[in-house]
Amino acid sequence: MTxxxxxxxxxxxxxxxxxxxxxxxxxxxxxxxxxxxxxDLSPRRLLRAYAHGVFPWFNPDEPIxxxxxxxxxxxxxGELRISHSLAKRLRQNRHALSFDxxxxxxxxxxxxxxxxxxxxxxxxxxxxxxxxLHLLGHAHSVELWMDGELAGGLYGVSxxxxxxxxxxxxxxxxxxxxxxxxxSRQLAxxxxxxxxxxxxSEHLLSLGARSLPREEFLHRLQAALKLPAPRxxxxxxxxxxxxxxxPHTLERRP
Numbered sequence: 001m002t003x004x005x006x007x008x009x010x011x012x013x014x015x016x017x018x019x020x021x022x023x024x025x026x027x028x029x030x031x032x033x034x035x036x037x038x039x040d041l042s043p044r045r046l047l048r049a050y051a052h053g054v055f056p057w058f059n060p061d062e063p064i065x066x067x068x069x070x071x072x073x074x075x076x077x078g079e080l081r082i083s084h085s086l087a088k089r090l091r092q093n094r095h096a097l098s099f100d101x102x103x104x105x106x107x108x109x110x111x112x113x114x115x116x117x118x119x120x121x122x123x124x125x126x127x128x129x130x131x132x133l134h135l136l137g138h139a140h141s142v143e144l145w146m147d148g149e150l151a152g153g154l155y156g157v158s159x160x161x162x163x164x165x166x167x168x169x170x171x172x173x174x175x176x177x178x179x180x181x182x183x184s185r186q187l188a189x190x191x192x193x194x195x196x197x198x199x200x201s202e203h204l205l206s207l208g209a210r211s212l213p214r215e216e217f218l219h220r221l222q223a224a225l226k227l228p229a230p231r232x233x234x235x236x237x238x239x240x241x242x243x244x245x246x247p248h249t250l251e252r253r254p
Contacts (some may be wrong), residue, residue, distance in 0.1 A: 012039030012066070019045075021054050024068040024214055032057075032199055033069040035212070040064070041129035043136055050157050050164050051225060053218050055198060060123035070214035073200035077163075078188025080181055081208035089174055089179065096145045097182045098244040099233040103134050106141040106153045110167035122167065130166070133157060140233055144179040149248045151175040154183065161227025162194040163187060177207070185237050193224035 010022045012247035017040065027033040035054060039045055041064065049055060049066060058065040082090070107130060111122040133139035141155040152175025168176040187195060197204050200211045212220070235241075 009034065010036045010047075012036050014038065017042045017044040018048070020031040021049065021052050021066065021207070024053060024070075024218060027068045027070065029070070033067050033094070033129050034065060035068045036066040037063050039066070041125060043129075043132050046129060046133060046157070047138065047159065050159055050162075051221075053214070053221050055164065055166075056126070056129075057121055059121055060125070067198075068214065071200070071211040072214055072216065072217035073197045073209050073211055074217060074220070075184060075195040075197060075203055075204075075207075075209050077184050077192045077195050079208055080184050081206070082181060083195065086174060086177055086181070088153045089178060093242045094146060094245065095175075095178055096241040096243055097179065097235050097239065098143045098145065098246065099136070099235065100141055101247075102150055102153075103139075103141040104131065105150055105156065106123050106143060106155050107131070107230050109150070109153070109169040109171070110155060113167075113169040130155065130157075142179050142183045144175050144182075144241075145245045145247060146175070147245060148173055156196075159228055160188075160225040161192045162196065162221055162224035163192060164196045167197070180207070182235070182239055182241065186235055189236055189239070191227060193227055194220055196221075199254075 012019055017041070020034055024035065027035040041056065046056070052066050053072070054066050056064055057067050107127050111127060117253060130139045138159065139155065139157050143153045144151050151172040152168070152170040154165060156163055156165040156178060168180065170176040184195060197209055200209065
């Protein structure tokens with residue numbers, strides 16, 4: 001019986017943001033497909049990562065870790081599974097939707113909510129990196145408002161016709177689910193091919209997400225990247241909910 005050779009992860013050079021990621025099939029099988037270590041969180045490297053089905057996920061006291069899970073959890077835009085109770089809340093129309101009106105607030109709310117469940121992975125460096133992508137037009141937030149207050153939402157990265165969901169939060173019952181349903185329908189209206197949610201959970205699967213083999217996910221991703229991006233991130237009137245629940249000012253927050 002021969003001993004197996006130790007698995008060596010590739011270290012990325014922070015001075016070379018164009019350095020290619022190793023092939024996805026070289027990722028560790030557990031946990032969740034660790035692929036590479038190091039590098040930086042520059043917009044150039046992050047955009048290259050997402051275009052290759054790779055994303056960062058690490059705690060502040062760790063080096064930057066890059067992941068490519070197998071299988072990969074995804075939604076097909078517009079095909080979420082809606083329970084009877086959620087359908088009732090949708091019909092009540094006691095909420096309103098917006099894009100990018102409160103990006104920092106959504107980011108910070110996601111960081112606070114995830115701190116107790118997946119560790120403190122959305123630390124200051126990660127938040128700064130996604131703000132940079134937001135300023136470049138690649139990271140977006142979805143806000144759900146009730147009675148003029150931010151009740152829930154999500155954020156992620158957009159490339160072509162692919163959206164990579166990073167995190168979501170709720171301050172009121174079902175708020176993040178409502179935001180996700182409206183957002184999924186808007187992506188479908190724009191012709192998006194893929195809504196990535198990275199790693200499967202019972203919650204995501206209950207909403208209609210599917211676990212795809214990595215090879216199939218990467219094939220769908222490459223097709224989605226060729227689709228045109230929306231010209232403007234605004235909800236269609238029919239999908240924007242009840243405007244009476246928006247905050248009094250529609251000015252973008254700092």
